[in-house]
Amino acid sequence: MRYPNHDQLKLFLALYELRSTTKVADKLYLGQSSVSRGLQKLRHFFDDQLFIRRSHGLEPTPKAEYLAARLPNAMAELEDLFHHSLSFSPHELDINITIAVNAFLLPVIGKHLMQVLSTSAPNVRLQLRAWGTSTVGDLMAERVDIGVNYYPMDISKQFVQRKVGKDSFVMLMNKQHEWAHEEITAEQAANYPLVQLLINNFNYNSYTDMAIRAVGKEPLNRLKSTDLMLLTQCLQDDQTLMLPCSHRFAGSVGEHFKYSAIKNETHNPAGDIAAVHLNRFSSNPVHLWLIDHISQSLVS
Structure with a gap:
């Protein structure tokens, strides 16, 4: 029996998070039929329904709850292993990247990243958005890859905050x-x-x-x-x-x-700027490459 591949496991985690095949199709840029086929293969392999359709959405089975509790760490370890063993070539990237940035910093960082991507990674599709109330949740759900805002941010310890520049x-x-x-x-x-x-x-x-x-x-x-x-x-x-x-x-x-x-007033906020992402992407070469260029965009 063929084991589920990375994309199928990612589909499972998205279904567990969103409880909707429609929302998963939008998030992963898939058609509804592709989501249905992927779910069917997962059900066949694990010999379990995994998700039962209810009026309020998909309800995970006990087997799905068991998998959801263990898969993220297992996948993170595999990704870390692969990232250390494979060479990284920005020019070969063919992916979507979403970065949320404090609105004041968006023009500066955006201009630099567009120049870098147009020459070094022409097949990367970049979406830049202003940091908003949903950004932390979007980072957690991997709808946003990297966030950039003023440091320190009062967020979960599941995130890494890397200082990338200073401001006043x-x-x-x-x-x-x-x-x-x-x-x-x-x-x-x-x-x-x-x-x-x-x-x-x-x-x-x-x-x-x-x-x-x-x-x-x-x-x-x-x-x-x-x-x-x-x-x-x-x-x-x-x-x-x-x-x-x-x-x-x-x-x-x-x-x-x-x-x-x-003039430095009591109410003037701190001027450090940080890039933030989930802990499990700490060794991800794409994240590290992007953060390096975000830092370069903020060099005085």
């Missing part, structure tokens, strides 16, 4: 803005209307508001949005506005803008 925070403004000094305090910033980026799980806006309120003033919030392009367009159109943002982002927006450093 500045006030971005139109190059015609009247502020001409190299640094600005929260008290001084309180005199200008602000536009702020809303970021899930890293709401720097609250740090700005807290710093201004700490000096006895109320922030003049003109607009808060998740759309960075909208905010920078507002700065371009209005010479009075300021945008508290990442130094990395401010350095990437072009000649229409200037920025001033924010």
Whole structure:
């Protein structure tokens, strides 16, 4: 009898996680018929139904529960063995990669990765998304391969956080803005209307508001949005506005803008940047290669 291959075992784990053949087909980029055939082969090999269809979705059998508790570690050990024994060639990669990045860092990292992939790994299909409320769950479920956000992140010990760069925070403004000094305090910033980026799980806006309120003033919030392009367009159109943002982002927006450093305030967040992924990918050459290039994109 032929043993299940890696893809069939991965299908099993996806069925156990999602309890839906439709969702599994979407996650693994398979047709419904392929999922059904794969499940049938697994049932035949293990001589068990594995999943029983109920009104609320697929219900795992006791045999499926037993397999699900042991397969992830066994597969991780096999993957680690293979990764150490096989040479790694980015040019031969033909895979989908999804990376979730803090919105301030997305333009900087995204531009660099696209340049690298276009020359070194042309068959890699990259999806970049902004870090959001579902990102940690997506990393756990392997819907996202790597996340990039400010360190340290308050997440499970099932993840590795690797420092890949440093950042600081500045006030971005139109190059015609009247502020001409190299640094600005929260008290001084309180005199200008602000536009702020809303970021899930890293709401720097609250740090700005807290710093201004700490000096006895109320922030003049003109607009808060998740759309960075909208905010920078507002700065371009209005010479009075300021945008508290990442130094990395401010350095990437072009000649229409200037920025001033924010003096180190109590409420200014830490500036370390980390890449995060599941522990079992610690020796994965693809992950290590990508993290190396993410780090290169953040070199000053």
